[in-house]
Amino acid sequence: MSAFNVASSPTVAVAEASRDDLAVTTIQPRRGWQKLDLGSLWQYRDLLRYLTLRDIQVRYKQTVLGAAWAVIQPVAMMLVACVFFGRLLGVAAKVPVPYPIFFFAGMLAWNFFAGAVNASSMSLINSAQMLRKVYFPRLILPIAAIGAPAVDLVISSLVLVVLMIWYDVALSWQFMLLPLITVSIVAAVLGVGLMLAALNVAYRDFRYVVPFLLQLWFFVTPVIFPVAIVPESWQWVVHLNPMGGSIEAFRAAILGTPMDYGAWAISTAASMLLLAAGLAYFTRTERRFADVV
Amino acid sequence: MTTAAIQARNLSKSYRLGSATSFGSTLRETLADATRRWFKQDANPTNGSKKDDTFYALRDVSFDIERGQVVGIIGHNGAGKSTLLKLLARITDPTEGRAEVRGRIASLLEVGTGFHPELSGRENIYLNGAILGMTRDEIRSSLDAIIDFSGIEKFLDTPVKRYSSGMTVRLAFAIAAHLRPEILLVDEVLAVGDVAFQKKCLGKMQDVVHDEGRTVLFVSHNMDSIRALCSQVMVLDHGKSIGCVPVDEGVRAYYHAMAEHEHLPLSQRPRARRCSHAPVFHALRMHTDQGETHVVACGGTLNIDLDLANLGDVTRGECALSIRNEHGQRVVMFQSQYHADLVLTGLSSTILRCTIPNLILAPGTYSIDLVLADQPEIIDTIERAATFEVVFADLFGTGKIPDATQGHVVMPCQWKLAA
Numbered sequence: 001m002s003a004f005n006v007a008s009s010p011t012v013a014v015a016e017a018s019r020d021d022l023a024v025t026t027i028q029p030r031r032g033w034q035k036l037d038l039g040s041l042w043q044y045r046d047l048l049r050y051l052t053l054r055d056i057q058v059r060y061k062q063t064v065l066g067a068a069w070a071v072i073q074p075v076a077m078m079l080v081a082c083v084f085f086g087r088l089l090g091v092a093a094k095v096p097v098p099y100p101i102f103f104f105a106g107m108l109a110w111n112f113f114a115g116a117v118n119a120s121s122m123s124l125i126n127s128a129q130m131l132r133k134v135y136f137p138r139l140i141l142p143i144a145a146i147g148a149p150a151v152d153l154v155i156s157s158l159v160l161v162v163l164m165i166w167y168d169v170a171l172s173w174q175f176m177l178l179p180l181i182t183v184s185i186v187a188a189v190l191g192v193g194l195m196l197a198a199l200n201v202a203y204r205d206f207r208y209v210v211p212f213l214l215q216l217w218f219f220v221t222p223v224i225f226p227v228a229i230v231p232e233s234w235q236w237v238v239h240l241n242p243m244g245g246s247i248e249a250f251r252a253a254i255l256g257t258p259m260d261y262g263a264w265a266i267s268t269a270a271s272m273l274l275l276a277a278g279l280a281y282f283t284r285t286e287r288r289f290a291d292v293v
Numbered sequence: 294m295t296t297a298a299i300q301a302r303n304l305s306k307s308y309r310l311g312s313a314t315s316f317g318s319t320l321r322e323t324l325a326d327a328t329r330r331w332f333k334q335d336a337n338p339t340n341g342s343k344k345d346d347t348f349y350a351l352r353d354v355s356f357d358i359e360r361g362q363v364v365g366i367i368g369h370n371g372a373g374k375s376t377l378l379k380l381l382a383r384i385t386d387p388t389e390g391r392a393e394v395r396g397r398i399a400s401l402l403e404v405g406t407g408f409h410p411e412l413s414g415r416e417n418i419y420l421n422g423a424i425l426g427m428t429r430d431e432i433r434s435s436l437d438a439i440i441d442f443s444g445i446e447k448f449l450d451t452p453v454k455r456y457s458s459g460m461t462v463r464l465a466f467a468i469a470a471h472l473r474p475e476i477l478l479v480d481e482v483l484a485v486g487d488v489a490f491q492k493k494c495l496g497k498m499q500d501v502v503h504d505e506g507r508t509v510l511f512v513s514h515n516m517d518s519i520r521a522l523c524s525q526v527m528v529l530d531h532g533k534s535i536g537c538v539p540v541d542e543g544v545r546a547y548y549h550a551m552a553e554h555e556h557l558p559l560s561q562r563p564r565a566r567r568c569s570h571a572p573v574f575h576a577l578r579m580h581t582d583q584g585e586t587h588v589v590a591c592g593g594t595l596n597i598d599l600d601l602a603n604l605g606d607v608t609r610g611e612c613a614l615s616i617r618n619e620h621g622q623r624v625v626m627f628q629s630q631y632h633a634d635l636v637l638t639g640l641s642s643t644i645l646r647c648t649i650p651n652l653i654l655a656p657g658t659y660s661i662d663l664v665l666a667d668q669p670e671i672i673d674t675i676e677r678a679a680t681f682e683v684v685f686a687d688l689f690g691t692g693k694i695p696d697a698t699q700g701h702v703v704m705p706c707q708w709k710l711a712a
Binding site: 027030130132133 | 308321379382383384385388389392393394395396397398400403406411412416419420423424426427429475
């Protein structure tokens with residue numbers, strides 16, 4: 001993670017003063033690339049907690065259907081996909097497991113990714129007032145925005161459990177890899193989310209880019225189709241997509257189908273690069289947020 | 294030798310104007326700028342643009358503030374007061390200079406930042422406390438005190454969207470009043486809320502300062518609360534500091550600076566930076582039946598004519614004229630839409646007349662603040678656009694009426710023996 005360590009002088013440095021035990025904060029202009037300040041993130045962990053809780057509470061308080069919404073939406077998507085892609089386009093024949101469960105497992109991971117990217121890319125401009133009026137580590141906002149989509153993920157995976165029982169899919173040991181796979185998806189979310197959040201502050205037109213980008217991304221990611229339908233010599237391109245190998249791995253871990261570790265590794269590496277780039281851009285531009293937002 | 298709580302050296306903050314914000318507001322503009330520079334082979338692009346349109350919100354400000362001091366920051370609109378607090382709070386970086394702050398800093402630039410209407414009062418206490426920099430344990434340990442101070446315990450589990458605005462403000466203040474930083478930065482937040490609650494907050498702030506030795510920087514237009522709270526003031530004028538001086542001296546310097554501005558035509562008066570629109574207010578004239586004047590008899594009629602320009606893009610223009618007394622308190626407001634359903638639209642310039650037929654303000658000196666909003670955005674505002682004098686008139690035929698120390702307004706009434 002040295003990509004974003006190309007810092008010039010450390011800037012808002014907090015050092016212990018020997019004279020009277022009070023921390024001294026130095027305020028001066030920051031220029032260029034910045035070091036990632038994990039210490040201040042830790043110091044503000046309670047804010048991260050309450051912002052995450054706020055998003056979750058607000059999400060489930062406001063809608064009449066509440067948690068049901070996290071179930072209805074992917075189920076409806078599944079039904080439509082089964083008819084059009086599974087049956088009419090014949091994708092079901094190229095999948096080793098029943099198409100509904102194949103699609104639903106991929107959809108779970110994708111919905112989390114898309115929801116979290118969307119929420120974190122809007123997090124800064126949605127909290128413009130906070131940015132203008134209070135100091136806190138800016139990274140907290142896009143990170144906290146991931147909480148509500150994560151809860152959605154947990155709720156909609158209940159449907160998956162029902163589907164697995166219905167189709168009699170047994171858990172394999174690969175299921176234990178799920179937390180690791182989730183980490184690589186979260187890395188991709190943060191990479192894209194941080195970058196878009198910072199760009200959104202500077203250039204308001206990015207607000208319109210995000211849904212479009214996610215839509216395109218959906219079609220190049222193996223959610224409705226298996227990677228197997230891509231010619232073998234071109235599959236590496238799919239895996240360069242940070243979500244490509246990860247979604248396949250996510251699905252394999254749940255359904256117990258053969259796991260392509262190489263593909264997952266390539267996607268994870270791509271996610272980590274994205275995360276490094278996102279963090280670098282975010283920490284470089286965050287000093288201007290309050291002036292511009 | 295005591296250690297200064299805040300040491301600032303040559304702090305400056307500049308903004309680039311022109312392209313609305315400090316860097317291009319749309320991607321297209323930025324790309325266009327970049328290509329233009331590329332083709333011009335401009336060796337030093339930032340210097341080139343600095344020449345054109347750099348605006349200094351704060352310029353070369355240096356000061357030391359000792360621990361345990363309460364320092365008031367006063368100055369006209371756009372003098373840099375809020376910018377100074379934002380720099381010290383680390384919300385934004387200085388362009389040049391350096392400051393060292395000893396101890397934990399909390400800032401209160403706005404009441405209830407981050408309040409969420411859907412969440413209950415209790416949930417908002419935790420959220421807002423965390424936003425202001427409190428840890429979970431700190432909030433827990435002062436939760437009862439906060440609830441008690443706010444006086445809203447009955448509604449603690451009601452969503453804040455059902456609160457009256459007064460209740461919301463009380464809750465927000467209660468949280469802020471229980472902040473325990475070494476250094477507290479307060480912008481003009483006490484201006485909202487009812488008077489009794491303001492007094493309670495001022496009392497609380499005094500306790501914090503005197504008993505716990507905390508350092509407070511306090512921005513206000515209300516010279517009464519500055520006098521009540523502060524030991525020193527810093528006067529800012531056009532981004533420059535006159536330095537930390539004793540309160541009386543500072544208040545005098547402030548009034549002096551304001552009086553100098555009063556000789557400028559309205560179009561050239563200092564504006565707050567947040568108003569990026571071209572100046573709308575160009576001139577203000579007051580007249581009574583006796584002609585143009587700054588003196589009006591109590592109970593008399595006052596006409597105020599406002600010359601407005603640069604209204605071309607205004608579609609929902611509403612003008613507000615508020616009157617402050619000598620203590621800086623707002624006494625009354627006249628608003629074109631509220632009072633007369635007059636909304637400015639499709640005009641480039643005009644003269645707007647506000648007639649106050651029965652000016653029952655108690656004798657004293659008053660100032661006029663002007664605000665023009667293209668709803669919902671404020672596009673121009675001038676503080677102390679003009680001052681006027683209300684003088685005695687024998688309204689009741691008794692030779693006496695109450696003066697400004699006895700009440701804000703003079704109203705007719707009947708007295709008789711009812712026994």
